[in-house]
Amino acid sequence: MANLNIDKEPKPNVPVHDVTPHHENSREMQPALAQNWTFAQKTIFRIVGVYLFLLCIPSYYNFYAHLFNLKLDKLTYHDFQSVVAFWPPQLVLIESEEGVFGILNYVNLVLLFLVSIVIGFVWTFFDKKSKVYDKLYYWVSVIVRYRLAFGMVGWGLKKAFPMQMVYPTVGMLNTPFIDMAEKKLYWSHVGVSFWYTVFLGFAEIIPGLLLLYRKTASLGGALAAVVCFNIVLANHAFDAGVAVPAAYFTILGVFVAWNDLPRIWKLLVKEEDVLLQRYYPAFSKGWQKGLRLTLKWGSIFIFVPLAASFWGYGFFYGNNYNLPSTPGIAGLKGYYEVTLFEKNGEPIAYNPDDSLRWQDVIFEEWSTLSFKTKRTALVDRMIGYSPLRVKGDKTNKELNQVDTQDSDELFKSSRNRDLGVTRWEVGGMAGNRSYFFYEADTVRKVLKLQNKNKNHQSERMILRYELPEPGKVALIGTNQYGDAIRVLLKKVEKRYPLVEGRQSEIAQF
Amino acid sequence: MSILKFKGETAKEAVNIWKLWKRNLFRFLFIFLLFFIVPIDWKFYRQLFSIDWTNLQFYHLLSLARYQPAFFPLIDEEGVPVLGIASYANWLLGIGVALIGGTIWAMLDRKREEYTVLYYWLWLLVRYRLAIALLSYGFYKLFVQQIPYPSLSNLFTNYGDFYAWKIYFQTTGISPIYVSFLGFVEIFAALLILNRKTVTWGAGLVIGFLGNVAAANGFYDIGELSFSTLLVIFSVFLFAQDVPRLYNLLIKEKLAKANTRVPDYGDKTLVRLRMAAKLVVGVLVVLFAYTAYSSWSSGFGSYKLPQQAGLPGAAGFYKVNSFIINRDTLPYAAQDSTRWQDVIFEKWSTLSIKVNKPVQIDRTSADEWQEKDIDRNYELAGFSGRHYYHYDIDAVNHKLHLQNKNRHHRKEKLSLTYLQPNDSTLVLTGVNASNDSIKVALQRINKPYMLFEGRRKAARL
Numbered sequence: 001m002a003n004l005n006i007d008k009e010p011k012p013n014v015p016v017h018d019v020t021p022h023h024e025n026s027r028e029m030q031p032a033l034a035q036n037w038t039f040a041q042k043t044i045f046r047i048v049g050v051y052l053f054l055l056c057i058p059s060y061y062n063f064y065a066h067l068f069n070l071k072l073d074k075l076t077y078h079d080f081q082s083v084v085a086f087w088p089p090q091l092v093l094i095e096s097e098e099g100v101f102g103i104l105n106y107v108n109l110v111l112l113f114l115v116s117i118v119i120g121f122v123w124t125f126f127d128k129k130s131k132v133y134d135k136l137y138y139w140v141s142v143i144v145r146y147r148l149a150f151g152m153v154g155w156g157l158k159k160a161f162p163m164q165m166v167y168p169t170v171g172m173l174n175t176p177f178i179d180m181a182e183k184k185l186y187w188s189h190v191g192v193s194f195w196y197t198v199f200l201g202f203a204e205i206i207p208g209l210l211l212l213y214r215k216t217a218s219l220g221g222a223l224a225a226v227v228c229f230n231i232v233l234a235n236h237a238f239d240a241g242v243a244v245p246a247a248y249f250t251i252l253g254v255f256v257a258w259n260d261l262p263r264i265w266k267l268l269v270k271e272e273d274v275l276l277q278r279y280y281p282a283f284s285k286g287w288q289k290g291l292r293l294t295l296k297w298g299s300i301f302i303f304v305p306l307a308a309s310f311w312g313y314g315f316f317y318g319n320n321y322n323l324p325s326t327p328g329i330a331g332l333k334g335y336y337e338v339t340l341f342e343k344n345g346e347p348i349a350y351n352p353d354d355s356l357r358w359q360d361v362i363f364e365e366w367s368t369l370s371f372k373t374k375r376t377a378l379v380d381r382m383i384g385y386s387p388l389r390v391k392g393d394k395t396n397k398e399l400n401q402v403d404t405q406d407s408d409e410l411f412k413s414s415r416n417r418d419l420g421v422t423r424w425e426v427g428g429m430a431g432n433r434s435y436f437f438y439e440a441d442t443v444r445k446v447l448k449l450q451n452k453n454k455n456h457q458s459e460r461m462i463l464r465y466e467l468p469e470p471g472k473v474a475l476i477g478t479n480q481y482g483d484a485i486r487v488l489l490k491k492v493e494k495r496y497p498l499v500e501g502r503q504s505e506i507a508q509f
Numbered sequence: 510m511s512i513l514k515f516k517g518e519t520a521k522e523a524v525n526i527w528k529l530w531k532r533n534l535f536r537f538l539f540i541f542l543l544f545f546i547v548p549i550d551w552k553f554y555r556q557l558f559s560i561d562w563t564n565l566q567f568y569h570l571l572s573l574a575r576y577q578p579a580f581f582p583l584i585d586e587e588g589v590p591v592l593g594i595a596s597y598a599n600w601l602l603g604i605g606v607a608l609i610g611g612t613i614w615a616m617l618d619r620k621r622e623e624y625t626v627l628y629y630w631l632w633l634l635v636r637y638r639l640a641i642a643l644l645s646y647g648f649y650k651l652f653v654q655q656i657p658y659p660s661l662s663n664l665f666t667n668y669g670d671f672y673a674w675k676i677y678f679q680t681t682g683i684s685p686i687y688v689s690f691l692g693f694v695e696i697f698a699a700l701l702i703l704n705r706k707t708v709t710w711g712a713g714l715v716i717g718f719l720g721n722v723a724a725a726n727g728f729y730d731i732g733e734l735s736f737s738t739l740l741v742i743f744s745v746f747l748f749a750q751d752v753p754r755l756y757n758l759l760i761k762e763k764l765a766k767a768n769t770r771v772p773d774y775g776d777k778t779l780v781r782l783r784m785a786a787k788l789v790v791g792v793l794v795v796l797f798a799y800t801a802y803s804s805w806s807s808g809f810g811s812y813k814l815p816q817q818a819g820l821p822g823a824a825g826f827y828k829v830n831s832f833i834i835n836r837d838t839l840p841y842a843a844q845d846s847t848r849w850q851d852v853i854f855e856k857w858s859t860l861s862i863k864v865n866k867p868v869q870i871d872r873t874s875a876d877e878w879q880e881k882d883i884d885r886n887y888e889l890a891g892f893s894g895r896h897y898y899h900y901d902i903d904a905v906n907h908k909l910h911l912q913n914k915n916r917h918h919r920k921e922k923l924s925l926t927y928l929q930p931n932d933s934t935l936v937l938t939g940v941n942a943s944n945d946s947i948k949v950a951l952q953r954i955n956k957p958y959m960l961f962e963g964r965r966k967a968a969r970l
Contacts, residue, residue, distance in 0.1 A: 177671075185960075508869045
């Protein structure tokens, strides 16, 4: 690809008024040279151009089905994101661990390239006349630029409005490091700092915006490639599962920057004067100009300010896809010791080896109650919204947990969405802390509880609650195994170094 | 200065008259950057001359390489770095000096039309200064010295019991390969900056890389905010010279004129100076690499961790099956301030205990090299939740002599007799710090953990 560049004058038969003023300016300095592409350049373009084009066109039915079934009065940020987060063509599906998580997950990026080589050679065989592909190259670049730009902005927005990474829950604050999966730790360490998350969001949004302007596109492409390449490596290092989409974006970024890089190299490293001559298409007819402007600014409007406002709306109005939105019982948030635990009328002493007796209880700000026992659980491996997936095959429970995330549909139908969020609280966590969603009847003082772990969602409890005095809670009812239990809780006024911070005067915990 | 000349016709071209604002800005920047580069703070020399070259440690080189003037202290008496905006206090001084100095200079040097040669010298100086800092931090990470893998006790610490900076470090630390890669990026950027023609590429890389580091320093209170920002300023200064050129090329799409400031090495003094500078950097690279490698390949892999091996065969996580104090057996209790909940023996001679007794957190960054194991505090700095003890083993009498490692709890000492009736059991007897006799039976727990099982396979944990 090293020779693939088009920085030469437009074809001689292009009328003068096609050329932008900049080009007239540059033409004075360098006489026009009509250059044909070499055979190698043409062949490489036929392969790489086809490859990039195919990478950037949504090629599965569900994408269009979703698009045409959009209900405009029910739009959420999810609808914007699912448009820009489409996958490149999936030619094969390797339903093994390595195929979903590991190096084999790259197979479709490679296969598609092989397909492009075949197409490229067939094209070469039939097309003996074409001398240059300036125009095609330009249009492929446009598609790649916009696809990458809106993708970067989309991924940036879920950090600029911190949803992808969120602040640790009280449950997490009381869970040892070793009881969390690597991905959980990696995402959480970002979520620990609200403003750092926002900062990372802009590290993706800014390259995206630069890509929208053709003169800054190569800069944006290079930045996007660097940012995404780091994401690829971090995803492998922390087994976070989105290495391939990030690699896909890296390829697009490199492609966009590719054409200018040799010029910049020549200017800065070889220290030669350089005049960059880009191909700009001619729009002579009024409708062409109109169409171009409409498409350009229409799509920019939809995927930048409009998408941003929907992300913002979702963030501020209870549709964070990682977090529940039903408020918990007022004033209960915190960590509680279990001062009494009775099963069928018999008190059981505190014992870290007991799989039934609760060791502690945590109420979150939202309606989650979690408690620690020595039990084990089949781990809920949904950690944030990620392609832990075998698309369309719901029967493969071994690898498929993505379809269990439906908070957005619930949100749209104004139903309680908490059991449909990504279960960020429980995903990737050891089973010794059980997380229950509860529906509170504050008049009759009854909690209806359901285990949040998707693999244990049949576990239900019904508990009556009493608040005898501030800081104390009594829970009486039936646990998930059908035993009658009575639990007395006393709040522990706990401070956390993470919450207080290193600059705080308080250093004793 | 006059030994530096530019090649051929370049010499003429380079001597364009600078606009007044450019001359003023240059005078300011020249003094401001020199304020940070030239070691004018005497503490630098104290460090330099206190180095024991027969026992050279990577940390000693690092502390020189990350020099910045600290007329306003950057660390308090306890060793805690000054955090947040306050860590920029010296910058105000630098700005003040540069403003006053620049004004005086402007008055004395009114006829001056340009500073082309001086600019080049400054540019050179900043390049070498930045490269040395990057090399030191690069090797610091390449050999996983800056961010070692979390200790077993750290892994068994609740998430909320970490300071944010420690979460950042320990999370990055669970992937040593990634840490090494980050170090490689810094070294690579340094090499680009040392090569005159690739300076802009290196500087661009550093702006992105250290821009992120500086942001993390600010948001996580990591403790090196002002230094990381300073390195970003250096790289912006280096990058700036090619900005008009790139703007011309990419945005205005006009003929972009290449750099013409190519030094003429006709002067022998200049050649010697250049050789000397390269030699210094070469020697530093060898020293950084050698000392960081030695530290990595000895002991437990980082100078931040203790060196002495722990009780043979004891490393692991233990639950406290029984706890007898003055003949009273205390039941399990999570909120009790006496009854131990679990005990961890590290591979090295550290033992940590979970007991509900407050910890006065060691707020330092614990990045200093310490001779003695008890002073190697990285494993406990920035954590509450567990109590850390250094111990010496008396194998003849089966005794452990423990001392609390935390600088705030050093007075706590205890001697315990140990008994290993079988592979998974340890019995400790002795007298605790409040003179009560204790007998503690420990049982080692071996079970799978989420962090190691990962999320690839279904797991029951």
